[in-house]
Amino acid sequence: MQWDLESLVSLLLSRAPAPELGACSLTGLLWALLVLFLWYCYRVGVDGSGREQPVPSSGLPFLALEAAAEEELQAGYLSPVLSHALFPGQAPGPGRRLYSALQDYAKRYSWAGMGRIHKGLREQGRLLTDRHAIQRPQVFCLPDVPSMPFFPRDAQRHDIEVLEASFPLILSEFRAVHQRGVDSKLGWTCGGPGQPKGYSLFSLYRKGVCVASNCRACPRTYRALSSLRTFMSANVFGHAAFSLLNAGSSLGGGYGPTNIRLRCHLGLQIPAHCELVVGGEPQCWSEGHCLLVDDSFLHTISHNGSAEDGPRVIFTVDLWHPNVAAAERQALDYIFAPEQCLV
DSSP states (O other), rough: OOOOHHHHEEEHHHSOOOTTTTTOHHHHHHHHHHHHHHHHHHHHHHHHHOOOOOTTTTTTOOHHHHHHHHHHHHHHTTTTSSOOSSOOOOOOHHHHHHHHHHHHHHHSSSSTTTTHHHHHHTTHHHHHSSSSSTTOOOOOOTTTTOOOEEEGGGGHHHHHHHHHHHHHHHHHHHHHHHHHHOOGGEEEEOOTOOTTTTEEEEEEEEEEEHHHEEEEEEEEHHHHTTTSBBTTTTSSTTEEEEEEEEETTTTEEOSSSSSSSEEEEEEOOTTEEEEEEEEEEEOOBBBBBBEOOOTBBBBBEOOOOOGGOOOOEEEEEEOOOSSSSSSHHHHHHHHHHHHOOOO
């Protein structure tokens, strides 16, 4: 029997009881809505049963949108986390401890956004040894991070502008602590393993830990640090210090510990004949202005002036690399927290 709208309506009306005289018109409206609903259901069923599923040229049916999205997610950065070989069995002890910290973080929070960190920890041995000699992070290398010896100001414009605006205050506080004398008993770190005698540091933050006595001696500098958005204040790779280099001294070629940071140099006292070379590119500091340096590149610092020129003084602050996402920063702060002492 061929069904259409007219025959369906006639059938329903023939079986419907005749309304009493004076009944409300609402009954007729309800019957009309019921007829339309039944007709809609009938047409949807007919159209759906006769429609063929589109098939691509390969002969495989299309995946549902949700399945395709899930497959794309697993094929991305999350796929190593879901793999069976989560971490190489031959990995050294420090690498295993770092990976254990990542697992602990993921249990507390999420694996979302952890793909690069997971990849970096799994392939740390290769990443640290197979890189070009011009760039070789010594402790941790985050893969797929854009790198160059010097970064433009726009990479961390806000923090650079804060430091440069605070230049007079920072300089005055340096002069105050310098006049008291450069001595380890007064908060200075003088020389050190592999460092020249003319090199000294007055640290406000050392390996992500605030040096309280030095911060109390420089309250306005500490306040400027607190207003920075990307300062690595809770990470073992984070430092902030006055760096002093006397005339005739130089820091030989070396590499920084990681590529997840940029070291910001604010020039305070810059005599002539001072030079910074990073990745083979020479630069000079300028008083009151900042340089953004990726110190995971091979770098050298020299002060070839005379003693009458005085020391070269800069204020160094470690900032997050702009390509490290917020979720990655939170995880790396957890993995490389100062209290964990994993590096």
